[in-house]
Amino acid sequence: MSKYNISIKTSSLTKDFGSVHAVRDLDLEIPVGTRFGFLGPNGAGKTTTVRMLSGLLKPTSGQASVFGMNVLTQQDEIKALTGMLPETPGLYSKLSAVEFLEFIGALNEVDEQRLYRRIDSLLAILGLEERQENLLESYSSGMKQKVLIAATLLHDPKLVFLDEPTSRLDPSASILVKDLILALARETGTTFVLSTHQTALAEEVCDMIGLLIGGRLVATGSPQEIVESAGGNDLEEAYLNLVGGRIDSEKLLTWRS
Template sequence: MGELTIDNIAISTKGLTKHFGKIIAVNNLNIEIDYGKTYALLGPNGAGKTTTVRMLNSIISPTSGTALVGGYDIISQSIEVKKICGFLPESPGLYQKLTPREFLEFIGELYSLPKELIITRIDELLEIFDLEGRENDLLEGFSRGMKQKVCLCAALIQDPKIIFLDEPTSNLDPAATRMVKDLISELTRKADKTIFICTHLLDTAEELCDRIGIIDKGTLKVEGTPRKIIDSVNAQDLEDAYLKIMGVTKIEDLLAWREELPEKAKEKKKRKGRKKK
């Protein structure tokens, strides 16, 4: 396994692989992301996006390969990696019986931030995310979108150098989505943050990201700037390119299940089995 260098690279993976038993979640992933850039990892459900993000955050360890995040090795320097990264998980992990303020205080304590700093940052973040006035309500009463906002605050509270966002706008209303998009571009432009986004939303990726990777069944299929990817398959936009790369469901198959009889389905299965052999 070759040595990785630090230089200007925020995230660098080399042969990153993760197996869960017989399932290969991520297979030989090699990517490099410069500081101050926004990178999107696209792919269908179960493609290995979340597993990649969890490995890069030192939450789970790779089966083989390695990665440097902010110059730190994700295996041997996991504490340093955790200190410099913020992470927004796909499903919000919150203590339902705490208020947003209490929850953010708790996150600040997990990162050992000074108390005064925690209080100042909470006030600012709650204002940015339009949660003022609800800061003393228990989280159990929040909608999914509002919980997502609290999680975004939690991901940002320690002012991380590198931010991982797993589906950052999936539960948000249009106004909040716009705000998060603006925040992401501001964070990279003005605060020089590196942002790694996992998303299904192709317009978000196209609008915000400097580079995009498309992953399927754990393997990185394509990587490059949005323009390069679109041009590579002669597509009109990123959505078109994505569908061409991933393969499209035939329209005529979409309603076939209604007409199929059990005997016919069995025959079809047999035929498929024979073909496989």
């Protein structure tokens, strides 16, 4: 495959925090247009990986490139083409949703006419129109998450990183976000790289999954391929086979004795 069909390539990408090996020797190629999901339990290294790929965190060793550009030396070029929804974002609570998105649009140099059209349509899609002039400090955590998703998409990035996009959303808001990802990928060819501990999100949205456990990529493939290789009726069963997670009930009760 020519390098122009590759959105992300890593080679032995590694991150240590002192004695903690957060990400170990990650080798990965993500084709353009893929809906890729890093799936894994808490502490698996998903956030660390996404932060390195989006240029927010310096690797300890190894290489990573985005559209052929080096994440260490070409951060500005990469930022112009990518959007990033962090796991624990900051948000300007004294601004309204519209003001916040205007600010994000200005930072990303979106031209004004386009900016207001996009703000209107994203807020409408996400069901925030009626509250759009309210200060963000009055929003619920799910509503804030929706505003942040709008902010991530505002400059029409070619590659979108979403770190746990639906973890704070109720089921109907989660479906909205899943549909938005699927529609954007279909209509615009946008590449998505998301991280999640939710097998349902990975199964419904991703056409390629990288299973991370203890900082290592232990399996990659379509949800179907992962189910076939790990066994089980669906991705959740396959995931539990690989990760473990079932505790026998006798053990579970020994703390009381």
